[in-house]
Amino acid sequence: xxxxxxxxxxxxxxxxxxxxxxxxxxxxxxxxxxxxxxxxxxxxxxxxxxxxxxxxxxxxxxxxxxxxxxxxxxxxxxxxxxxxxxxxxxxxxxxxxxxxxxxxxxxxxxxxxxxxxxxxxxxxxxxxxxxxx
Numbered sequence: 001x002x003x004x005x006x007x008x009x010x011x012x013x014x015x016x017x018x019x020x021x022x023x024x025x026x027x028x029x030x031x032x033x034x035x036x037x038x039x040x041x042x043x044x045x046x047x048x049x050x051x052x053x054x055x056x057x058x059x060x061x062x063x064x065x066x067x068x069x070x071x072x073x074x075x076x077x078x079x080x081x082x083x084x085x086x087x088x089x090x091x092x093x094x095x096x097x098x099x100x101x102x103x104x105x106x107x108x109x110x111x112x113x114x115x116x117x118x119x120x121x122x123x124x125x126x127x128x129x130x131x132x133x
Contacts, residue, residue, distance in 0.1 A: 008081055008082060009081070010077060010080070010081040010084075011050075013049055013050040013053075014050050014052060014053055014054060015053065015054065015055065016053040016054055016055040016099055016100070016101070017055070021053070021099060022055060022101070024042065024099075025040055025041075025042050025055075025099045025101050026040060026101065028042055029041055029042040029099070029101065030042070032122055032125045032126055032129070033105075033122075034118045034121045034122045034125075035118055035121075036104065036105055036106050036110060036114065036115060036118040037076075037102055037103065037104060037105060037118050037119065037122050038102075038103045038105055039100055039101065039102050039103070039122045039126065040100070040101040040103070041098055041099065041100050041101075041126055041129075042098070042099045043096050043097070043098055043130065043133070044096070044097045044098070044099065045096070045097065046097070050097070051088060051091055051092060051097055051098070052084065052087060052088060052091060052097070052098045052099075052100065053097075053098075053099050053100070054080060054099075054100045054101075054102060055100070055101050055102070056073050056076050056077055056080075056102045056104075057101065057102070057103045057104070058072050058073055058103075058104045059103070059104070062104070062105070062106065062107040063104070063106075063107065063109070068109055071109065072104055072109060072110075072115075075110075075112050075115045075116075076102055076104065076115055076119065078112070078116075079112070079115050079116040079118075079119040079120070080102065080119055080123075082116070083116070083119055083120050083123055084123070086120070086123040086124060086127050087123050087126055087127050087130070089127075090127045090130045090131050091130055094130055094131070094133055096130060096133065098126070098130070100126075102119075102122075
């Protein structure tokens with residue numbers, strides 16, 4: 001576990017909210033999949049301000065009720081917040097910035113444990129791809 005205070009924060013700078021950047025991410029990004037999640041990622045040099053910026057999406061087509069979509073977003077956001085150190089260390093070492101779009105693929109509301117396992121799996125795959133550069 002990291003010892004630094006505030007290491008587990010998920011600040012506003014880490015959220016991907018610029019329409020221009022989101023369009024660029026989905027146009028040029030590559031995809032990594034796990035059992036529950038698809039992650040669209042784009043490695044850049046200086047487009048974004050933070051080392052990693054993330055957006056989370058739950059398609060209305062799969063999860064109809066807004067209450068359920070919000071619950072899943074909160075669970076994914078928490079799992080990412082606690083496991084983002086996997087990706088941050090390698091991206092800082094390679095001096096790369098990463099834009100992520102996390103998309104939920106399931107149609108059933110999964111438990112937090114399975115969501116966290118899926119997030120960890122995807123982040124480890126991404127970390128290997130960044131380390132290869």
